[in-house]
Amino acid sequence: MAVNAIFRSFTRAVGQLGDARFRxxxxxxxxxxxxxxxxxxxGFAYLVDWVTPEDASLPVLGEVNWLxxxxxWSALILLMVLSVFLMVPVASAITSMFxxxxxxAVEEVHYPHLPPANQVGIGDAIRDTVNFMGVLxxxxxxxxxxxxxxxxxxxxxxxxxxxxxxxxxxFTLAALRRHGRDETKRLRRRxxxxxxMAGVLMAVPLSVPLLNLLIPILGAATFTHxxxxxxxxxxxxxxxxxxx
Numbered sequence: 451m452a453v454n455a456i457f458r459s460f461t462r463a464v465g466q467l468g469d470a471r472f473r474x475x476x477x478x479x480x481x482x483x484x485x486x487x488x489x490x491x492x493g494f495a496y497l498v499d500w501v502t503p504e505d506a507s508l509p510v511l512g513e514v515n516w517l518x519x520x521x522x523w524s525a526l527i528l529l530m531v532l533s534v535f536l537m538v539p540v541a542s543a544i545t546s547m548f549x550x551x552x553x554x555a556v557e558e559v560h561y562p563h564l565p566p567a568n569q570v571g572i573g574d575a576i577r578d579t580v581n582f583m584g585v586l587x588x589x590x591x592x593x594x595x596x597x598x599x600x601x602x603x604x605x606x607x608x609x610x611x612x613x614x615x616x617x618x619x620x621f622t623l624a625a626l627r628r629h630g631r632d633e634t635k636r637l638r639r640r641x642x643x644x645x646x647m648a649g650v651l652m653a654v655p656l657s658v659p660l661l662n663l664l665i666p667i668l669g670a671a672t673f674t675h676x677x678x679x680x681x682x683x684x685x686x687x688x689x690x691x692x693x694x
Contacts, residue, residue, distance in 0.1 A: 452641075452680065456648045459675035462560065463668050472555045472671070475548050479667045549623045552670040561678060567627035582619050589615060609653045617649020620673035625681070641680050648676055 466472045550569060557564060593611050597604040618638065625634040638645060652669040656662040 452644045453647070455676060455679040456644065456651060456672075459648070459672045459679060460651060460668070462675050463556070463671035466556065466559060466671065469555060469559065471558075472552070472667075475551050475555065476664065476667045479548055480664065548667065549620075549670045550627070552667055553624060553627060553674040556671050556674045560675070569627075578623070582615075586612075586615050586619075605657065608657065609650050612653040612656065613650030614646050615649070616652050616669065617645040617647075617673075620649065620652070620669050621645045621677060623670070624673045624677040628677075628681075637681060644676070644680065648672065 467476060550567075553567065557567065589611060593607060596607050600607065621638055621641075622634055625637055629637070652665055652672070655665045
């Protein structure tokens with residue numbers, strides 16, 4: 451596995467955070483991620499408050515008027531804990547939406563000799579994002595069983611699973627800018643171990659609140675660098691963009 455290439459790609463992505471165009475995409479991604487998380491939290495808390503009566507009669511305790519507040523705050527805390535897992539699909543959706551802008555900014559600074567990349571059509575982008583979201587959410591729901599069965603290793607299972615899925619998606623989206631789908635699949639199989647390890651590097655911070663808000667955009671930039679490190683183009687003019 452190209453460990454040096456992974457960390458070099460990541461440090462280059464971090465180093466470009468000061469770029470005005472790059473920073474704009476980072477701030478937009480962070481803003482949307484925060485808005486989605488806040489909206490989901492507020493909506494869920496409101497729903498719990500709406501369905502819970504203000505006054506209730508409980509065995510032993512009798513009449514109580516604090517049950518709705520207790521459940522609302524409990525639901526809020528629960529959702530904040532679950533947000534560690536929810537941030538993975540949310541962050542991935544944000545990354546998919548802005549990958550081309552991030553990759554354009556990276557290539558403009560670091561790979562100016564390359565011809566313009568093949569831009570992703572809106573239909574393809576929506577289809578790929580929806581498909582990936584379905585796989586990501588479904589896999590994490592199924593993994594809940596493993597988290598319960600192997601609780602001490604739950605975090606490592608989370609990193610490994612989502613590292614595989616995120617690495618696969620990020621590399622695919624980066625490679626599709628320069629290749630057709632068949633060639634992208636071949637490259638992904640050839641560099642599977644490196645891609646998985648780089649995906650884990652992206653998945654680990656996703657379990658850290660606040661820091662995880664920056665990772666989606668950094669992930670897109672990192673995998674753009676990693677793609678060029680793994681698939682060097684000695685002759686930029688030879689690049690072709692077959693239909694997807």
